Amino acid sequence: MKIGLVLRDLHREERELARELLHTAERHKTSHDIHHLALDLADWSHRHIRELAELAERYDVALDPEPDDGPGPVGRLREKGSEIIGRRSEAGRRGDAGLLLLRDLRRICQQASAVSVDWELVAQAAQATSDDQLLDLAQRCHPDTLRQLRWANAELKETSPQVLTS
């Protein structure tokens, strides 16, 4: 049985996604919608991480139920910096925050895709082993991942024309 391996991978990827979301929230504090949504969506990943850790015990896999992405002193500094950069008005710096946002959203898209694939693997394995509990978890969490992915993708679509043509 290699299900434990997939759970471990998924847990790692989900933590990475949460980290990306939180960092994006910190970096784009003055893009208020991005800031708030990224924080909200990071919470979804945190919930997944907790539930995964709980269930993984049955597969003798020890996973940390806590995310490793608290803002910490460095994060808070970054947040402050993003407020200053985000509002700066010198024409020379224009676009930097926009390009940075596109990069961050792109990373979230990629990371959410990775998580999505892992949930698919987990769901397949759960069905093959008739593990209802695991299947239930995948069925509850995977739609969240897809919504995270669609959000980042939609923001990219909406913002990129402005950033790339200005």
Place this chain on the structure above:
Amino acid sequence: MRRVDRIAEPWGTRTPYARGEKWPVRVDTFLAESIGAEHPDRWVRSASVLHSNGDALDIAVKDGRIVGVRGRAEDRVNHGRLDPKDLYGWQAGASPDRLTRPLVRRDGRLVETDWDTAMDHIVARTKELLRDQGPSAIGFYTTGQLFLEEYYTLSLIARGGLGTNHLDGNTRLCTATAAEALKQSFACDGQPGSYTDIDHADVIALFGHNVAETQPVQWMRILDRLAGPEPPALICVDPRPTPVARAAAVHLAPRPGTNVALMNGLLHEIIGNGWTDAEYITRHTVGFDELERRVKEYPPERAAEICDVPAEEIRRAARALGTCERLVSTVLQGFYQSHQATAAAVQVNNLHLVRGMLGRPGCGLLQMNGQPTAQNTRECGADGDLPGFRNWADDAQVADLARLWNIDPSRIPHYGPPTHAMKMFRYAEQGSLRMLWVTGTNPAVSLPELSRIRSVLSQERLFLIVQDLFPTETTELADVVLPAAGWAEKTGTFTNADRTVHLSEKAVDPPGRARPDLDIFLDYARRMDLRDKDGAPLVKWHDPESAFEAWKECSRGRPCDYIGLSYDRLRGGSGIQWPCDAEHPDGTERLYSGGAFWSDPDYCESYGRDLVTGAPVEPTEYRAMNPYGKAVIKSAGYLPPHEQPDGDHPFLLTTGRTLYHFHTRTKTARAPQLQAAAPEMWVEISTGDASELGVMEGDLVEVSTPRGSVRAKARVSGIRDGVLFLPFHYGYWDIDEGPEADEAHGRAANELTLTDWDAASKQPLYKTAAARLRRIRAQDGSPAPAPTTAASAPLGAGVPETRGGQAAEADEDVRGMPPTEGDT
């Protein structure tokens, strides 16, 4: 005939009527004292513009000046009645401080100039930006107060001419959630119900809708039902003791920001008790199972805990909503400007869907508008949708619009949703939006977090054009100011919150060189030399009526079909409801009769959005979910607001309006009766909180949030504990010191509000922020300048009642005779 002080008695004399009867006629008239016993030279047809109700009226003209107004007896909306703003507001037009000449900024100062200079300056800047950056550099921020013909022209110029995606209205602040909630549930905008549903209802539920102050004539209709036999029961959801709350059978005063939890609690009871129409649900909706699952998580006890209202009251309200036979629901800013706006408003739609209460007399759903012409902003594609409720995500619909405009479809930006206002201001803040043309609105007072907005608008690199009637806080920041003609100084049509179209004709000349907005847009298009793909002028009309005829073609076959209307028809009778086409030559009273919706994937205006993330639903997803064009039931869980009270900021701050003012008071402060009724800023605080903080009626207090602070007198009222209310009307134009004079404490409520918006409707939050309150001093012992007639009524004794005196006396002529109309 009765003379009534309509400041003291805003809703006037009762004319009771029974269920199913016609609402009696009462003709309200207010004429200037100057006219004496003489008669006006003529009466000119129009409707009211200081709210969304669309009260039909005639304007009295004598010697080339407006001298008064009179309600139109035969109109379906008001049956002759007018509200205080209708009665007195017109006086503002003749104020001596109107803008009468274009202004341009030279060496940092606005100086008078002529139209050629101002327009050529705008055109030169536009062309320069198009060359340097392209259409993404240019944005338009319009209003809910122009006419249909003007929005449609603006929409063509922006979307088809310049090719910018950046066109939105201040309707984003007022009705974006109404539109979005309708699009979520019915895949298309369009008010399902009709005001006549009030005549038939046995329960009327008002969700965050202080109708007594926002649409007083609609409230008169409800009051008259309440005064008659078989009165309806009112259910009121509002944290303030509004006139509606006082008249309600059940008043739920939830903690601001918890509407979704409350709605889920109500739906829990309605579904749990089987008060649903199972056949309707099966035949006409998708998504019910998920709603059923979701609301199971919200038994009244849990909702009660989140909302801080008694569980028993939730049960009582649910029983009334669930067991009545004819339910009218109305929704407004208490939901729209609050946290989880769309999710909450959609649950009201769900209430009607699960009960099968749509499209029948008395089963009316009204997702209200705030502004008089907001419906037209939405229809004409001037606020984040394409004209004629066309779907930007459906290539075939975009191609259809391009055919109509005779341009290549690629010229109409549709690679993403049209840019919403908050995003436009963000682009301006970042410097990628470099020209902003503001028409008929005052963002320097009306947008949230004003210090930020001022800094965005005053940037040197932003070319700001402001087109308005009066000097405002926003014109102060402009590079070019264009003087516009106002209501009664130009001709055009507009549509109220229940789809009633009225014609408003020119009664008097605009002052000085002021011009109608339509003429300004047409002039701009000409000077820009905008062309269609055959090289002909892009804008093919030249006056209001030809613009209306062009719009009719654009609306042909679309849900908001105007094809059966014309200026002549609107002159012949009075208001007519769209859709008005060959099948419905006299208009359509109610939408969605028989459960037929406009939600077919190839026809609908919108595929919807994720209620939490706001991500648009992809076309394929929508087709899979709703292939047969049913209504869509969308559920949502409660999420706490992003900003919540804490030790530092223990209060929940909510903002709103008063009966006597409109927006930033540019008009109502210039109508003496209205201004005297609510002359200054105030703060409402509950008795419990006031006594804890040692605050007495009339004390000067300071309210602050992390964004700023405001000082005003305290009104101790029946508002719920833990909540502060500030009216948002007051800015800086009529006091000597601007906000800069003393940044420490401003006057405008939006110094305090936060920059955050509903993910689906993009409507900013004005009703949920965390604040603290500090008593400054006793001041002069006089009470707060808040009206005593409505939600801001004082609790203690000794506050003189709000009166208008002789200057506010209007005539009321109760005729009792029901009008002839196509009512069912």
